[in-house]
Amino acid sequence: MALIEETKRLVAQFDYSDEDVNKSVKEFLRQMNEGLEKEGSSISQIPTYVTGVPNGTEKGLYLAVDLGGTNFRVCSIHLNGDTTFNLTFNKVAIPKELMVAKKAEDLFAFLAKQIEAFLKEHHEDHFAAHIRRRQTVSTPEGYRDEHIFRLGFTFSFPVQQIGINKGTLIRWTKGFDIPDAIGQDVCALLQTEIDKLHLPVKVAALVNDTVGTLMARSYTSPGKTATLLGAIFGTGTNGAYVDKVTKILKPVEGEYDKSTGDMVINTEWGSFDNQLNVLPNTTYDIELDKKSVNPGIQMFEKRVSGMFLGEIVRLVIVDLIKNPNVAFFKDDNSSTNDLKSTTTISPSSSVFTQWGLDSAIMSVAAADSTPEIYSLRQALEKQLDIYSASLEDAKAFKDIAYAVGRRAARLAAVALGAVALQSGKLTETPDDIIDIGVDGSLVEHYPFFRDMIYEALAVIDGIGPEGAKRIRIGIAKDGSGVGAALIALVAAEME
Ligand code: ADP
Numbered sequence: 001m002a003l004i005e006e007t008k009r010l011v012a013q014f015d016y017s018d019e020d021v022n023k024s025v026k027e028f029l030r031q032m033n034e035g036l037e038k039e040g041s042s043i044s045q046i047p048t049y050v051t052g053v054p055n056g057t058e059k060g061l062y063l064a065v066d067l068g069g070t071n072f073r074v075c076s077i078h079l080n081g082d083t084t085f086n087l088t089f090n091k092v093a094i095p096k097e098l099m100v101a102k103k104a105e106d107l108f109a110f111l112a113k114q115i116e117a118f119l120k121e122h123h124e125d126h127f128a129a130h131i132r133r134r135q136t137v138s139t140p141e142g143y144r145d146e147h148i149f150r151l152g153f154t155f156s157f158p159v160q161q162i163g164i165n166k167g168t169l170i171r172w173t174k175g176f177d178i179p180d181a182i183g184q185d186v187c188a189l190l191q192t193e194i195d196k197l198h199l200p201v202k203v204a205a206l207v208n209d210t211v212g213t214l215m216a217r218s219y220t221s222p223g224k225t226a227t228l229l230g231a232i233f234g235t236g237t238n239g240a241y242v243d244k245v246t247k248i249l250k251p252v253e254g255e256y257d258k259s260t261g262d263m264v265i266n267t268e269w270g271s272f273d274n275q276l277n278v279l280p281n282t283t284y285d286i287e288l289d290k291k292s293v294n295p296g297i298q299m300f301e302k303r304v305s306g307m308f309l310g311e312i313v314r315l316v317i318v319d320l321i322k323n324p325n326v327a328f329f330k331d332d333n334s335s336t337n338d339l340k341s342t343t344t345i346s347p348s349s350s351v352f353t354q355w356g357l358d359s360a361i362m363s364v365a366a367a368d369s370t371p372e373i374y375s376l377r378q379a380l381e382k383q384l385d386i387y388s389a390s391l392e393d394a395k396a397f398k399d400i401a402y403a404v405g406r407r408a409a410r411l412a413a414v415a416l417g418a419v420a421l422q423s424g425k426l427t428e429t430p431d432d433i434i435d436i437g438v439d440g441s442l443v444e445h446y447p448f449f450r451d452m453i454y455e456a457l458a459v460i461d462g463i464g465p466e467g468a469k470r471i472r473i474g475i476a477k478d479g480s481g482v483g484a485a486l487i488a489l490v491a492a493e494m495e
Contacts (some may be wrong), residue, residue: 006326007396010316013282014403014409018459020280025460027278028418032267037249042275043266048211048240049164049256053218053226054486057391061484063149063201065115065190066208068156070094074118074260076149077085077485080144083220085482090118104181104189105245112193113153113463115201124199150492152484154212155186163254167206204491205484208242208266217437217476218348219486227435229419230476230483233449234440236298237305240266241419256493269415270301277301280407284315291354300415304358304408306442312404314357315476317397321345329386329393340483344392346385348461357384359442362401366447373398399402408442409449413456416473426467437476444475 028043031121059081066073075089094116098107119126125146157176159167165187172178181189194201214230219229231239244254245263256263273279279299288311289295289302302308320328326349329345350356359381368375373394380386380394389397415437420426425434443449450473458468476483 001008002326003328003392003396006323006328007106007399010320011399011403013284015128015278016407019280019413020236021410021417021459022461024273024278024414025418025421028269028414029422031272032418033247035248035267036265041251043272044266046161046266046268047252047256048161048208048256048264050211050215050268050490051245051257051260052485052490053116053242053264053407054215054489055226056219056221056224057081058219058486058489060489061149062488063115063151064154064207064481064484064486065111065151066154066156066480067111068154070478072114073480075481076113076118076122077482079219079482079485079489083224083456085219085485086113087478088122088483089481090114090121091227099178101178102180104184105193107178108189108193109196110356111190112197112199115194116197119149119199119201128159134426140458149200149201150276150488152205152207152212152486152488152491153187153190153203154207154209154480154484156209156231159186159206161206161208164256164494165205167256167330182271205487206210207480207484207487208240209256209479210238210266210486211264211483212479212481213437213439213476214240214242214479215486215490216479216481216483217435217474219482220476221435221474222436222472223433225433225435225472227437227476228423228425229416229436230479231416231436231443232437232440232479233305233443234305234437235307237270237301237306237412237440238267239266239269239415239419241423243422252372255494267415268303271297272300272415274299277296279411282314283486284319287315288312291433295375300411301391301420304411306440308358308359308364309404309442310357311355313359313362313401314351314355316400316404317351317357320396320400321351328396329389337435343389344387346387349373351386360445362405365398365401365444366405370485405446406452409452410456412443412449413453413460416453416471417457418461420457420467420471421460421462426463427472432470434471436464436473438473439476439479 034041035043058079062077073091078086098110102105129180155453159172159352165183169181169186187206191203218227229241242262243265314419329343357407364379365376377389377394380389420434458465
C-alpha cells in the first residue's frame, strides 16, 4: 500500500486549515491597507480613476479595443440600458514584426487601421455620416463631439496610470519589444494614429482587465446590485474593488470625479505576501518559484492561478515517479510491491518538462467521478503520453490534483473574504447582497472551485456561514468588451 500512504502524505502537505485561512485574511487586510497608505507595498492598490460602477441602466454605443498578447480585438458594444448588451467584434493577429517594430508609431498605426476597417465593416452609416459631416464642418471641434465614438482601451501590459485615459508604459512583456514606446502615454499614441485617419473616435479610457470585469459584472448583475469586486482566476489572478476615497492615504495624482466618494482600486493581489508571512510553502512551491522567470515575485499568484497549478501538480507527480519505493506510473509487474502497476509512461512525456502539465487536466480529474476514472485515464494518455494508467495510479493523480486545486480555492477565498470585510458591507448593510464578478478558465471550468471558495468563506471570522450566504459570486464575461465600454461611458460623463 506504499502508493496510497505516500499519496496521503503528499496530499496532506497541501492542507490549508481554517486557522491558516483566518491568519491569511488578517494579513491580506493588513497588506491591502498598507498598499492604500504607501507605494512599494506587497499589494500595490492602484487607484484607477474610475469612481463608480454601473447599475445596468446605462445606454449607448461604445467602442472597445483589447491589446493583450497575440491578438488585437476591436468591438462595438450597444448597451441597451436593461442590463443587456449587443457586442460585435473583429479579431486580428498582431504581425510578429510589429511586436518588435522600430517605432511605436508602426504598431499603433496598425491598430488604428484595424479600428477604421471595423467601423467601415460594421458601422458604415455612422462612418459615412461622419465623413460627410467632416467635409461640411470647418473646425475639428465641430465634428469631434457629436457622433463620436468613445473608446475603452484595454491594454494588458504594465502601465503607470495617471488619469482615466492616460497611462505611461513601464515595460513590454509577452514578446513585445518597441523601446521608444516606453515612458509614453499609450492612449495618446493610439489617439494620434486615429486622428491621422480622421476617425470619429476618442480614446476615452485606459482599462485594466480586472476593472473591466468589475464593470461588466455590475452592469449585468442580477437585481441591479452594485458589484463590489471583479476578480480574475485565469492564467494569472488579480482583483479590482470599490473602496472609499477616504481610505486612500497615499497621494492620488490626476483628475477624478470626487462626487461619489468612491474609487475603484486595482489591487494587483497576485503579489500578496511576497515575503511569505502566511502563504503556504511546500518544497514544490519553492522549486516552482526558483525555476520561474521572476523568483520571489507574484507569490500568491504562483499558488492560485491556472498558469501555475498544473506545474505544482507536475512537480509532485515527477517526485512520485522518481520515488524508488513507490510503484507509480511504472510498468512494474514483476516487482515485489503489493501494488502492481500496468502504467507505461513515454520517456518523452511532457510531464518531464517544465510547464508540461496544463491545469486543464485538473478539471478533467475533478469532474471524473466514475469508478474507473475513465476520462482522466484517457486525458493522461492523450495529453501526457501516460498509457493504460492503472486505477490506483489514476486515483493518486486525482487526489494530488484535488489537493492542489483545493488549496488554491481556499487561498482565493482569502482574497475574496478580505475584500468583503474591507468593504464593511457585512455589518453596515446587513441585508444587502455582496456581489462579486469572476472571470477566467479556472473559476469557470474547474468543478467545485466556487463550492470550495464558499466552504472557506464560511469559516472566516467576521463572515461565517450567514455572511457567506450573502456573498454572491457570479461569472462576469467580457470585461475587455462590455467592461471597457462602461469605463469609456464613465469617462465620457466626466468630460
Ligand atoms: P487568460 O487568463 O489568459 O485570459 P483563461 O482565463 O482562459 O485565459 O486562463 C487560461 C489558464 O487557465 C491557463 O493557465 C490554463 O492552463 C488554465 N485552464 C484552462 N482551462 C482550464 C480548466 N478547464 N481547468 C483549469 N484550468 C484551466
